[in-house]
Amino acid sequence: MIRTITIRLALLVAMLVPGAVHGQEAEWQSVLNAARGQTVYFHAWGGEPRINAYIQWAAREVERDHGVRVVHVKVSDTANVVSQVLAEKSVGKATGGSVDLVWINGENFASMKTNELLAEPGWATTLPNWDYVDVENKPTVVMDFTVPTDGQESPWGMAKLVFIHDGARLAEPPASLEELLDFAKANPGRFAYPQPPNFFGTTFLKQVLVSLAPDASALENPYDMTIAAETFGPLFGYLDELHPHLWRRGKAFPKDASQMRQLLADGELDIAFSFNPGDAAGAIANGELPPSVRTFVLDGGTIGNTHFVALPFNSSSQEGAKIFANFLLSPMAQTRKQEPEIWGDPTVLNVGALPAHEKALFEALDLGAATLKPENLGPVLPEPHPSWVGALEEAWKDRYGASGG
Amino acid sequence: MIRQGGKPDVPSVLIALLMAGPVVAGLAGTALPAFGYLPVLGFETFSLQPFQALFAEPGLATSAWISFSTGLVASVLSLAIVLVFMAGWYGTRTFGRVSRFLSPILSIPHAAAAIGLAFLIAPSGFFVRLLSPWMTGWDRPPDLLILNDPDGFAMTLGLVAKEVPFLFLMTLAAMNRPHLGAYFKAGATLGYGRMATFFLIILPQIYPLVRLPMLAVIAYATSVVDVAEILGPTTPRPLAPQLIVWMNDPDLSMRLMASAGALLQLTISALAITFYLVLEKFAGIAFKSSALTGKRFRQDRNGQIASLLPMLLILVLMALSTGLLVLWSVAKSWWFPAAFPQVLSIDRAVNAVLMAGPALSATLTLALLSGVFATALTLWLLEARGFRKKRDSKKLKMLIFLPLLLPQIGFLFGLQMLFLATGLGGTLTSVLLSHLIFVFPYAFLALSDPWNRLDPRYEKAAASLGISRSMIFWKIQLPLLLRPVLVTLAVCIAISVGQYLPTLMIGGGRIETVTTESVALASGGNRQYAALYGLLQLLVPLAGFTLAALIPNLVHRNRSALQMRG
Numbered sequence: 005m006i007r008t009i010t011i012r013l014a015l016l017v018a019m020l021v022p023g024a025v026h027g028q029e030a031e032w033q034s035v036l037n038a039a040r041g042q043t044v045y046f047h048a049w050g051g052e053p054r055i056n057a058y059i060q061w062a063a064r065e066v067e068r069d070h071g072v073r074v075v076h077v078k079v080s081d082t083a084n085v086v087s088q089v090l091a092e093k094s095v096g097k098a099t100g101g102s103v104d105l106v107w108i109n110g111e112n113f114a115s116m117k118t119n120e121l122l123a124e125p126g127w128a129t130t131l132p133n134w135d136y137v138d139v140e141n142k143p144t145v146v147m148d149f150t151v152p153t154d155g156q157e158s159p160w161g162m163a164k165l166v167f168i169h170d171g172a173r174l175a176e177p178p179a180s181l182e183e184l185l186d187f188a189k190a191n192p193g194r195f196a197y198p199q200p201p202n203f204f205g206t207t208f209l210k211q212v213l214v215s216l217a218p219d220a221s222a223l224e225n226p227y228d229m230t231i232a233a234e235t236f237g238p239l240f241g242y243l244d245e246l247h248p249h250l251w252r253r254g255k256a257f258p259k260d261a262s263q264m265r266q267l268l269a270d271g272e273l274d275i276a277f278s279f280n281p282g283d284a285a286g287a288i289a290n291g292e293l294p295p296s297v298r299t300f301v302l303d304g305g306t307i308g309n310t311h312f313v314a315l316p317f318n319s320s321s322q323e324g325a326k327i328f329a330n331f332l333l334s335p336m337a338q339t340r341k342q343e344p345e346i347w348g349d350p351t352v353l354n355v356g357a358l359p360a361h362e363k364a365l366f367e368a369l370d371l372g373a374a375t376l377k378p379e380n381l382g383p384v385l386p387e388p389h390p391s392w393v394g395a396l397e398e399a400w401k402d403r404y405g406a407s408g409g
Numbered sequence: 410m411i412r413q414g415g416k417p418d419v420p421s422v423l424i425a426l427l428m429a430g431p432v433v434a435g436l437a438g439t440a441l442p443a444f445g446y447l448p449v450l451g452f453e454t455f456s457l458q459p460f461q462a463l464f465a466e467p468g469l470a471t472s473a474w475i476s477f478s479t480g481l482v483a484s485v486l487s488l489a490i491v492l493v494f495m496a497g498w499y500g501t502r503t504f505g506r507v508s509r510f511l512s513p514i515l516s517i518p519h520a521a522a523a524i525g526l527a528f529l530i531a532p533s534g535f536f537v538r539l540l541s542p543w544m545t546g547w548d549r550p551p552d553l554l555i556l557n558d559p560d561g562f563a564m565t566l567g568l569v570a571k572e573v574p575f576l577f578l579m580t581l582a583a584m585n586r587p588h589l590g591a592y593f594k595a596g597a598t599l600g601y602g603r604m605a606t607f608f609l610i611i612l613p614q615i616y617p618l619v620r621l622p623m624l625a626v627i628a629y630a631t632s633v634v635d636v637a638e639i640l641g642p643t644t645p646r647p648l649a650p651q652l653i654v655w656m657n658d659p660d661l662s663m664r665l666m667a668s669a670g671a672l673l674q675l676t677i678s679a680l681a682i683t684f685y686l687v688l689e690k691f692a693g694i695a696f697k698s699s700a701l702t703g704k705r706f707r708q709d710r711n712g713q714i715a716s717l718l719p720m721l722l723i724l725v726l727m728a729l730s731t732g733l734l735v736l737w738s739v740a741k742s743w744w745f746p747a748a749f750p751q752v753l754s755i756d757r758a759v760n761a762v763l764m765a766g767p768a769l770s771a772t773l774t775l776a777l778l779s780g781v782f783a784t785a786l787t788l789w790l791l792e793a794r795g796f797r798k799k800r801d802s803k804k805l806k807m808l809i810f811l812p813l814l815l816p817q818i819g820f821l822f823g824l825q826m827l828f829l830a831t832g833l834g835g836t837l838t839s840v841l842l843s844h845l846i847f848v849f850p851y852a853f854l855a856l857s858d859p860w861n862r863l864d865p866r867y868e869k870a871a872a873s874l875g876i877s878r879s880m881i882f883w884k885i886q887l888p889l890l891l892r893p894v895l896v897t898l899a900v901c902i903a904i905s906v907g908q909y910l911p912t913l914m915i916g917g918g919r920i921e922t923v924t925t926e927s928v929a930l931a932s933g934g935n936r937q938y939a940a941l942y943g944l945l946q947l948l949v950p951l952a953g954f955t956l957a958a959l960i961p962n963l964v965h966r967n968r969s970a971l972q973m974r975g
Contacts, residue, residue: 047918050929057760079918080929084918086659087657087661091661094451095829102919193552199644252557253554255644256557271550272745292935294742294744
């Protein structure tokens with residue numbers, strides 16, 4: 005009896021699967037049809053001209069191929085976008101929202117998710133190009149800062165904290181946080197990090213926090229006030245020691261990573277950092293950094309994560325936004341993104357599993373002398389749970405951000 | 410003449426509504442959330458909680474103090490530089506040259522000026538490069554806290570460099586009155602030095618006209634956002650940019666605190682203005698008692714030279730800053746300590762201009778529309794009031810200047826909420842409306858004097874020939890005033906291009922102009938792009954002023970009396 009049911013079920017599944025695939029295709033076709041003529045307001049950080057140019061290219065491609073117009077709304081801080089959608093929800097604007105797609109990850113995603121500002125779960129895994137995403141080897145494409153994405157955001161690129169130095173000025177870069185501190189003491193004013201809550205500044209804090217916290221596993225769980233003091237203790241001990249030797253003695257901070265890169269180019273700083281392993285190579289190709297610049301990581305690993313695009317609940321151009329998200333995932337768009345002159349941002353796809361032609365695209369990439377080989381990038385340290393970030397930024401502000409120097 | 414006795418004065422009422430309406434509504438929209446009431450976001454009970462949260466913020470006192478001190482010091486310093494220079498050099502050839510250079514500086518938007526200044530004075534900036542390494546021994550930039558210093562010196566300098574040209578032109582306009590030469594002569598005959606003559610005889614007559622612009626400068630400087638973003642301190646920020654951060658926080662209850670902060674900002678600006686009025690009183694007493702002693706201050710050669718120096722310094726700073734914007738905009742690689750770019754490339758400049766297309770067209774649309782509306786409204790108001798022989802009305806003037814005397818942030822918060830609630834937020838129309846609030850007062854300022862100076866006999870002669878009122882306006886008054894009308898239009902364009910906060914807040918990020926772009930890029934890293942946008946920001950008003958100078962000569966090419974002399 006049980007056997008017959010199993011057989012029947014197996015038969016049923018066998019009959020349904022091709023149909024299911026067919027159904028998916030038909031469904032995507034209906035998305036394509038609905039999207040034609042839509043305008044997608046893509047809210048994305050706009051502080052990096054190279055990335056802006058890449059987005060413009062992608063926008064032109066989808067307009068040509070699918071008749072979807074994409075407008076890049078350049079934002080200075082993604083938190084503003086969250087605030088905007090939240091305000092719209094509060095005034096009851098359930099359709100026709102001003103944001104159709106947002107470049108996002110981490111605490112902003114978590115905040116949108118808890119406030120129910122995102123489109124229904126699962127859309128991301130229905131995108132045709134989702135099949136190529138490297139879910140197996142890159143767990144962060146479905147776990148954004150320990151929060152499950154539930155298909156509510158589609159991965160766009162991989163980020164890993166790397167440090168950048170000018171080999172002509174600094175031959176042997178520090179290999180650990182202790183050595184970095186020693187370096188700063190020996191070379192006052194030549195290291196800096198952007199002022200939190202800037203994304204890159206916070207990332208540096210998280211790197212130190214995760215590396216030095218007495219119990220790093222506590223950071224994978226939501227913020228716990230009772231252990232905050234002991235968890236933050238070593239971090240602030242480190243910063244207290246570091247700050248007098250920072251650039252401008254910690255009385256002023258670079259605004260973001262691109263300013264830090266500019267300061268490295270000027271020779272004000274000896275060490276900068278980036279969340280994009282290909283950043284230095286790209287900046288060399290662009291003439292923004294001298295050719296002697298190299299990339300390095302710290303022993304024990306650096307923070308790494310994935311960045312995504314997400315759909316707000318009240319977008320009226322959801323189909324167009326999905327088409328754009330799917331295009332961003334395509335092997336063609338992903339290889340172009342990884343080219344150092346274009347952007348240098350690593351792919352979220354499983355290159356090994358791609359069809360031969362697409363695989364060849366990635367293999368032909370020249371990542372440049374300044375980019376570390378994937379095997380030299382070191383282990384990936386997990387991001388802390390997003391709820392720690394707010395507390396961390398508040399604690400930092402209380403301690404260093406409001407002293408007036 | 411036809412009398413229009415009983416009819417209500419439509420233009421005056423309309424303009425009063427247009428100016429005061431948004432300000433009052435905006436103020437209310439700011440004040441209610443400050444006391445916890447913001448029903449659209451679900452806050453429906455009045456409380457003092459927002460203020461408690463505000464005062465618990467770390468660094469609030471420092472933020473407030475920086476806003477107060479930098480704004481007040483920059484304003485007073487600017488006025489002092491202008492007045493002392495006027496006293497020392499008015500009517501000389503040097504004076505003519507300086508004023509020719511200062512007018513174009515006025516058209517440089519604040520953000521562009523701040524970006525250029527940053528290129529100049531940063532530790533890796535042009536000055537240090539020029540002297541390095543041969544003189545300073547620095548082959549790398551020194552670790553000096555020049556930009557973003559916690560006391561706000563860099564920000565003060567940036568404000569002074571922009572407010573001096575403004576106050577200078579306002580003072581110059583005030584000096585444009587009959588018999589001034591006779592007073593100078595009388596002073597000299599009585600044996601007073603040139604500077605003493607100015608301060609004891611001239612200044613008391615012209616000061617009432619300078620006062621309003623000066624108060625506007627204080628209100629602006631104590632609440633500035635764009636200059637503070639680029640040159641101001643960040644640990645903590647001055648109050649106004651800090652409010653923007655709170656306003657955009659994903660935690661919506663922070664908006665209540667930000668509104669409370671906006672009321673604090675209003676208080677701080679009001680305090681600065683009050684402080685200045687007290688200062689003014691003391692200065693008045695000092696001048697009066699000095700006049701009563703009868704001292705002549707005949708030897709003022711040194712004072713004269715000293716009065717020239719700060720003015721020249723500002724001219725040089727601004728000229729170099731603008732030059733650096735041009736140079737950086739074509740510099741692909743320019744590494745320290747080179748005083749000239751290593752690699753020049755026009756490609757990226759061209760590319761960036763193409764990419765800036767949408768921002769540029771939004772800028773031009775806003776500038777032209779607000780310019781045309783503001784100028785037309787001003788003309789309508791002046792014509793109607795002139796016809797009713799109401800040449801001067803203090804109340805209306807106060808209403809018109811109200812938006813300039815309040816910190817923008819104080820009522821823009823509320824306006825933003827109103828637009829959000831009406832669904833108009835983020836549209837070009839709402840941004841245009843917000844620009845108009847700030848553009849109109851300048852249009853009125855620029856045009857009312859030339860209008861009132863127009864010889865009334867033209868109008869009378871025409872009327873006595875039986876020509877209608879509208880014909881008088883179109884055929885006589887407007888052609889005669891072509892030059893000032895075009896200059897007014899150019900002023901409006903410059904003011905509209907310079908609007909950062911209204912565009913940012915009312916536009917909700919969707920309306921991008923070259924100004925919002927250039928502030929965003931200036932705080933980023935790529936100097937070439939920052940320079941390019943700064944330059945675009947500067948070119949639009951410059952084109953306006955150039956056309957305003959050229960068109961009348963072309964139109965009036967066969968009317969020698971209407972040609973520009975000199």
